[in-house]
Amino acid sequence: MTTTALVTGANKGIGFEIVKQLLARGVDVYLGARDVERGEKAAIDTGARFVQLDVTDPESVRRAAASIERLDVLVNNAGVVGGRGQSPGGADLDAVRTAFGTNVFGVITVTDAFLPLLRESAHPRVVNVSSTVGSLTGMFAHESPIGVAYPPSKAALNAVTLQYAKALKDTAVKVNAVCPGYCDTDLNNHSGYRTPAQGARIAVEMATLGDDGPTGSFYDDEGVVAW
């Protein structure tokens, strides 16, 4: 049976490329986007099916889940930086709330809504698009951006990934986090040095993992990333 996938926040950037790469592997893909016009255009451009889905709007997520009959792969890709005012000592809590609202609460909302469908799949996979800037190991040790919104939201997303993986470890559902690397997208005003297509690769790998693949792991193109 054909594998069916949903990619959130897929009207542009890395999500758009994840959709294209999954389609190229013969996967039947729902392209999730919060804006109907942008989403429908992206779906036409790629050949995917469009589904309206704002990860911060539980009603939109519920409607999306009700409109999809079966699902094998969920890629939680939608993400935001959250806005300005992320400096410790000068934080704008709205920026923190925005980052957590999409990058953490949104992932929980969407995953919970689609888990009943995923449980019915023979090879269910959940991929959370995280970032190495959320790695607690790397956060203090290496050069990485300072901010109390975006990096901590990705650290929380990593923790959420582990909680789902642990809760589902006796089922077929594999839940993993990935980092696409620093990619040239709107998210960072196109300062990234990798292409969105390069960034998409690891998410696609984890979305199409074999049954012997890991769960509760964090990967980038080079292998395991420290939590």
Ligand code: NAP
């Ligand atoms: P992007 O080009 O800005 O794309 C982000 C996507 O998320 C857009 O389609 C956006 O839709 C969507 N989105 C935002 N809020 C949403 C919501 N509430 N509901 C549904 N969709 C929503 O950014 P990107 O670089 O491709 O980022 C994709 C993922 O990769 C994010 O999780 C990001 O944190 C992660 N990441 C990126 C980099 C990088 O260097 N670019 C590095 C590490 C991790 P609209 O068009 O409607 O705004």
